[in-house]
Amino acid sequence: xxxxxxxxxxxxxxxxxxxxxxxxxxxxxxxxxxxxxxxxxxxxxxxxxxxxxxxxxxxxxxxxxxxxxxxxxxxxxxxxxxxxxxxxxxxxxxxxxxxxxxxxxxxxxxxxxxxxxxxxxxxxxxxxxxxxxxxxxxxxxxxxxxxxxxxxxxxxxxxxxxxxxxxxxxxxxxxxxxxxxxxxxxxxxxxxxxxxxxxxxxxxxxxxxxxxxxxxxxxxxxxxxxxxxxxxxxxxxxxxxxxxxxxxxxxxxxxxxxxxxxxxxxxxxxxxxxxxxxxxxxxxxxxxxxxxxxxxxxxxxxxxxxxxxxxxxxxxxxxxxxxxxxxxxxxxxxxxxxxxxxxxxxxxxxxxxxxxxxxxxxxxxxxxxxxxxxxxxxxxxxxxxxxxxxxxxxxxxxxxxxxxxxxxxxxxxxxxxxxxxxxxxxxxxxxxxxxxxxxxxxxxxxxxxxxxxxxxxxxxxxxxxxxxxxxxxxxxxxxxxxxxxxxxxxxxxxxx
Numbered sequence: 357x358x359x360x361x362x363x364x365x366x367x368x369x370x371x372x373x374x375x376x377x378x379x380x381x382x383x384x385x386x387x388x389x390x391x392x393x394x395x396x397x398x399x400x401x402x403x404x405x406x407x408x409x410x411x412x413x414x415x416x417x418x419x420x421x422x423x424x425x426x427x428x429x430x431x432x433x434x435x436x437x438x439x440x441x442x443x444x445x446x447x448x449x450x451x452x453x454x455x456x457x458x459x460x461x462x463x464x465x466x467x468x469x470x471x472x473x474x475x476x477x478x479x480x481x482x483x484x485x486x487x488x489x490x491x492x493x494x495x496x497x498x499x500x501x502x503x504x505x506x507x508x509x510x511x512x513x514x515x516x517x518x519x520x521x522x523x524x525x526x527x528x529x530x531x532x533x534x535x536x537x538x539x540x541x542x543x544x545x546x547x548x549x550x551x552x553x554x555x556x557x558x559x560x561x562x563x564x565x566x567x568x569x570x571x572x573x574x575x576x577x578x579x580x581x582x583x584x585x586x587x588x589x590x591x592x593x594x595x596x597x598x599x600x601x602x603x604x605x606x607x608x609x610x611x612x613x614x615x616x617x618x619x620x621x622x623x624x625x626x627x628x629x630x631x632x633x634x635x636x637x638x639x640x641x642x643x644x645x646x647x648x649x650x651x652x653x654x655x656x657x658x659x660x661x662x663x664x665x666x667x668x669x670x671x672x673x674x675x676x677x678x679x680x681x682x683x684x685x686x687x688x689x690x691x692x693x694x695x696x697x698x699x700x701x702x703x704x705x706x707x708x709x710x711x712x713x714x715x716x717x718x719x720x721x722x723x724x725x726x727x728x729x730x731x732x733x734x735x736x737x738x739x740x741x742x743x744x745x746x747x748x749x750x751x752x753x754x755x756x757x758x759x760x761x762x763x764x765x766x767x768x769x770x771x772x773x774x775x776x777x778x779x780x781x782x783x784x785x786x787x788x789x790x791x792x793x794x795x796x797x798x799x800x801x802x803x804x805x806x807x808x809x810x811x812x813x814x815x816x817x818x819x820x821x822x823x824x825x826x827x828x829x830x831x832x833x834x835x836x837x838x839x840x841x842x843x844x845x846x847x848x849x850x851x852x
Contacts, residue, residue, distance in 0.1 A: 361451065362459040368437055369460050373429035380424045384417035385410075395494050398501075405493070405605060412486035419479060419733045422471050424767045426464060427740035431759035433460070434748030443749050453811050457745050464741035472734035476621050479730075484619040488610045496605050502528070502553075511562075511598055513537040518551075527552055531566060533596075545572040546596070555600065562598040569594065617726045625727035632720030636713055643709040650702045721788055725778050728792040736770060739796050742803025746810035766802070770795050 389410070396409075437443045446456060502508050507517045514537075519530025528551040535544035548569030555562055573587040613619060620628065743766055751758055773795035781791030 361446065361456065364442070365433070365437075365456060365459045366463075368433040369429060369463060372432040372436075373425060376428040376432070377421060377425035380428070381414065381417050381421040384421050385414045388413045388417060392490060395490065399493060399496050401493065401496070401605065405489070409486070409489055409493070412482055412489065415478070415482045416486055419471065419475050422467065423733065423736040423740045423770065424763060426467060426737045427744040427766060428759055428763040430460060430464075430741050430744030431748040431751070431763055432755070434745045435751055435753045435755075435759055438749050438752035443752075447813075453746075453749060453807075460745055461738075461741060464738045468734045468737040471737055472730060475730040475734060480619050480621050483616075484610055484613055487616070487618075488608060488613045491613070492605055492607055514598065531564075531569070533564075543574040546570075547572070548594075560600055562600050564596045564598070566591075566594050566596065568592060617723050620726075622727055622730055625723050629720050629723040629727060632716055632723060636716045636720060639709060639713045639716060643706065643713070646705055646709070647702060650698050650705075718782060721782050724788050725781055725792055728788065729778075732774070732792050732796055735796050736799065739799040739803060740766070740770075743799060743806060746803065746806040749810045750806065766799070770799060773798060 392413075396406075434443070443453070443456070447453065502516060502518050502521065504518060504521055507515050509515055513535070515534040517532040518528045521528055529549065531546075531548045531551045533546040534542055535546065536542075538544060546566070546569060548566035550567040552565045553562060569591055571587075571589045571591070574585075617625060617628070744763070747762060748759065751762070753759065774792075777786065777791035777794045779791075780786040781788045785791075786794070
């Protein structure tokens with residue numbers, strides 16, 4: 357049955373949770389926008405592209421925002437209950453703190469399960485659309501902007517330079533245009549005293565109206581290949597049209613990006629990890645079989661005496677491989693040269709196989725880490741609840757003051773432990789499971805400690821507790837202090 361105490365806790369939890377989630381997700385969204393800000397500036401993108409990109413980036417922050425929102429909201433809700441002495445009244449009625457945590461724990465489990473489903477089903481598709489769109493935005497050329505005294509190379513097959521630009525009427529002076537469309541280098545030049553630019557047909561074409569100019573062309577004659585001709589034409593006004601198709605946002609097929617690990621769900625990542633681990637085992641076995649061929653004396657069944665005989669163009673006796681002090685210098689040099697060559701080939705073979713093995717093992721670990729990340733970030737929501745709710749009942753402070761500071765501290769701890777554990781897992785210092793789950797294990801330990809302290813009504817964050825502890829320790833070891841300090845302390849105690 358849903359009792360009044362459950363309604364009280366639910367009401368205290370959902371309001372702060374929605375508020376904190378909105379704040380946290382917005383902050384993380386701004387951080388992600390700042391990360392890609394340079395790729396978006398100056399591209400003259402359509403409003404629809406900006407809206408899509410912001411929408412995708414906002415959804416991408418949900419796996420990271422959910423644990424922090426749960427931690428902050430549980431801290432705030434139990435802090436408010438403790439600040440208004442509602443927890444004290446509930447305990448005085450014979451209801452334990454564990455019973456008080458049950459409804460919020462139930463919501464934390466639901467949030468964790470929902471976060472896992474979102475990470476597994478929605479996040480891969482969101483990542484696919486986000487990174488494919490970001491790739492196309494990065495490949496798009498910046499909007500056309502001519503600077504005074506410098507060449508602009510953004511227009512395909514043309515280089516444009518202007519001496520001066522009138523910012524009031526947008527008129528250009530001292531124009532120089534190199535035409536490279538014929539593929540002959542800097543042989544076609546257009547120079548004009550004045551000019552104007554504007555676009556037509558929905559910005560599909562750029563029109564340049566030039567005044568008082570000259571065209572120069574330097575080319576070889578078709579009648580006589582050894583003869584070069586120079587052509588010059590003057591004009592009072594001319595109009596040139598340039599296509600702007602290269603400035604459009606060219607969309608790449610999303611299927612080309614679907615093979616990245618962040619675009620896959622749990623089943624696909626598990627299949628990739630198993631396949632890569634099998635491939636690593638195959639490379640190791642292949643390396644073992646290939647290196648056997650380079651050890652004639654260690655593996656007699658691979659030794660071919662006839663192949664050695666062909667080196668000397670002679671048949672070899674049965675005891676040729678035994679130590680023979682009568683072997684001549686020429687034969688000795690031949691054998692040493694052959695051994696040295698096989699050793700060099702063996703080093704190259706092992707180095708190549710080692711690189712392949714390391715690359716395959718690293719890809720397998722990365723796939724497994726990405727798989728476990730979908731679980732760890734979901735379970736972290738419940739771990740944050742285990743920390744936030746007992747800690748809030750101990751601190752007894754609501755609002756966005758102390759809870760925000762404590763939440764940021766534990767979230768940074770979780771983030772640093774997660775990144776460090778994944779890094780150690782990739783390098784082989786820790787196992788993949790320990791590196792990925794280590795942060796949750798540490799958070800669980802903190803949660804159990806805080807829960808124990810909260811059930812015992814511990815004054816963990818009261819300053820007078822620590823003051824009294826240090827005073828007790830000072831009195832206990834007062835005789836070990838220097839004489840001048842003991843006198844001062846005794847005088848202080850006497851005055852008190």
